[in-house]
Amino acid sequence: MAPAPLEVIDKGHSTDAHPAPLLFVHGAWHAAWCWDDHFLDFFAGRGYRALALSFRGHGRSASDKPLRSLSISDYVDDVATVAARLPTPPIVVGHSMGGFVVQKYLEDRDVPAGVLMASAPPRGYLGSGVRWFRRHPWQFVRTSLSGESLAYVSPIEAARERFFSPSTPEAIVAACAARLQEESARSGRDGVTALPRPKRVRAPMLVLGALDDGMAVTPAEVHATARAYRTEATLFPGMGHNMMLEPGWEAVASHIDSWLISRGL
Incomplete structure (x- = not known):
């Protein structure tokens, strides 16, 4: 069966x-x-040539199976499919779950570099799940039973808690919240069981985090990720989880640009 068409913005x-x-x-x-x-x-x-993909079942990407059953392995395959179309191996930049996917992708592939932004750590989603359970136990239970989570992340205040800092302008939070969509229940389980193996990753890694990201990925987890990849983390103050959408995103982008230039990339 041919793979489902994937949305790529290039x-x-x-x-x-x-x-x-x-x-x-x-x-x-x-x-x-x-x-x-x-x-x-x-x-x-x-x-740079800059591309972003949507995983199957996300954005405008089709899917060959129901969303709830999509796995982290499926998402890794999506990255591999897009990368294979490029003339040279890409520098891969992953955010949050995407950072987890990038870590898995890099276990078996040589690329010029990898960048992790507020990434799920190599030890997986357990810490994030515990924080969710402690703050909103009934949400966590309902999501675990139903396999559906969008209703608990897409209201504006819920989106702020999970993705943004307390000071982020309401318009930015609302614009993001309006575009969120349901996520695969299977991928969430994989985030606890199908853990990355950092020792297999050969690419140089840049690890970034946000100091006001306490729900999804804590600063301590960002530092643990950096240690796993034999580097040091950089954390940005006054910024929540969605580092590419927060006010101050330019500082994050400029830091990545400077790091790549320093490595001749």
Whole structure:
């Protein structure tokens, strides 16, 4: 069976200064749009080819199976499918669940570099799940029983708690919340059982986090991720989980750009 068509937003062109394309990988409940608001134009304007995919069943990507049964392995295959179409291996940038997917993708593949933004740590989603249960036990129980979670992340105040800082303008939170969609229940279970193996990853890694991200990924988990990949984390103050949409996203993008330039990428 042919793979389902995947949505890919593709901007800019590779240049002599930046020959490797950037492939951006979104997190749970999101799609390629979260990178298109700011990051794709930022990097395209600096001489990179910048692409963002939507996992199957997300955004405008079709799916060959029901959403609830999509696995982390399916998402890794989606990244591999898009990367295989590129003329050279891409630098892969993953956010949240997308960072977890990137870690799994890099176990068996050589790329110029990987970037993890507020990524789920190598030890998986357990910490995030415990925090959700402690703050909203009935939400957690209902989601676990039904396999449906959108109703508990898409209201504006719920989206703020999970994805943004307390000071983020309401319009930014509302614009994101309106575009969120249901996530696969299977992928959530995989985030506890199908853990990455950092020792198999050979690519240099940049690990970034947000100091006001306490619901999805804590600063301590960001530092643990950096240690697993033999590097040090950079954390951005006054910023929540959705680092590519928060006010101050330019500082995050510029940091990535500077790191890539320092490595000749």
